[in-house]
Amino acid sequence: MAHTPLTTPPLTPQFCLNQRALRDFLRLSRATIDDNIIQNLNALIVPSRTPFNPSSTSARSTTTSPPLKSPIDPPACENFKSSILFPSWESRSDVLNYCAAVALNPADPDLALAKAESAKERERVVDERLDPYSGRFFPREARTEVLGGLVRNERSVERIVRGRTWGLVQERCGEGSGEGWEEALDKWREEQERR
Template identity: 55%
Template sequence: MTQPSSLPSLTPQFCFSTVILRDFLRISRSSIDDTITQNLNALATPAKTGFDPTSTSRLQSRPSTRSIDPNDCHAFREQVLFPSWQTRSDIISYCSLVATSPDPSDPEAALRDAENEKNRERVIDERLDPYSARYFPREPRTEQLASILRQEMGVENIIRARTWDIIKERCGDPTATSWEEALAQWRRTHSSS
């Protein structure tokens, strides 16, 4: 199992610390994706030509969005958005490898084995107790991690689609129709360099 080069301190313990993992992903999303409108507004240039004194003498409807320089949009995507997405993808991929690898240091393995042994010795008589056949074994932490990662990837897909829709609306990117294509194109250009 190799860890991503951009994340030197990533360890299996990081992945199994699901609170830390989720907090990292949440904070990363909140700093870029959840504030995408504010980030794009910061790129907008309110007045390139300067102030026109005659503009105050007539009533004008205000445009709903300010124009953003295409070069600024491109730089934002290339230097901020895609690296953030790639970091989160790297973490999810690494933790997915951890979740599918054997876990010899699972602290609950002995407890699960004892519960399974106790379950094999149980007497099941559904006539006397219709619930006696029920048994809910503890999930190994790798399965718990895999479930969390599936949820987080679903959240990533929804947030990235929403962010990309806003970027397309504000920046008008004719080269890529979906965020998946745009990110794949960015990965190709940055993997060769």
Template identity: 60%
Template sequence: MSNPSSTEAPALTPRFCFNEKLLQDFLRLSRSTIDDSITQNLNALFTPSQQGFDPSSTAVRQTDSSGRKVIDPEACQGFKENVLFSSWQTRSDVLNYCAGVATSPDPEDPDLILRETESARDRERVVNERLDPYSARFFPKEARTESLANLIRNQRVVEDIIRSRSWGLVNERCGGSSLSWEEALNDWRKKHQR
């Protein structure tokens, strides 16, 4: 089973958030150690040696997944509480912090003066679209807060997809839960005062 400490939250600073490669690498690593390998993590919880070997199990080829044994409920609950939910919460904390950074003013924006200069030049430009229909095109450079906000929006969509998939597999292997992943995570947060 994956170690939850391998996905500990990095030091949350605006510098971390604005380094989009580092932010994406953290999210990718966290997802790969827990969610992308969810089947392996769940298989590690199943210990067939407790039931003993049944020689008749090899007489017939097992092709359907309904023949899978349900994993011990205590092991499943421990995995969900200690590994899965804590990993999801860490990623949520990082995304929420960086979303706050993206919506805050950025006094240290290195491209602020360049964007202001380009904007002033654009206001002074005279455009005759009859002579050059493409001359009206102006693509101002995006502020790094806007770029970060777009990245956070995209990563939240990815999180939703990954968590739905992981929760579906957990329910399939651990016995179905009537809760959605959002409800289960919120219940876990209430228990852990997060």
């Protein structure tokens, strides 16, 4: 049985600024659906209805062709995509979009502190003969700047993960339409809006 997507956590600035919580949600969501996509798709295959015949193993096959993968029933594929895969992707997109907006927040108190520290450090007079390391100033990045970098990295990871997952879904579901995951996800979103 395929796993169900994780529910989207309550979206608050504190959630986004807690890098561990944000990364854990994204990691667990990917692990549940995308990292186990082959197992999830295999769970959609209906087992054989004919009873096992032991005589089928008495002769060895000499054909060298690779074994065919069992095709997945198209309605089962559609159901998996619309009820598990796309909602999981949408949930992660919602979190990343919200956190990207938090990262653009100019009212971050850390940002004001970093600017004040930077101005103070530029005015400081240093005698590097007495302390050669005192001339070095490493400004702290504001939490929102760190969050912005994290969101950019996670969006890159999402593109890679979704591309890989979508390729496997198309291969196993027999959909060679050439439609990319972006187009398929956009169509699903449009269907959700109509409901």
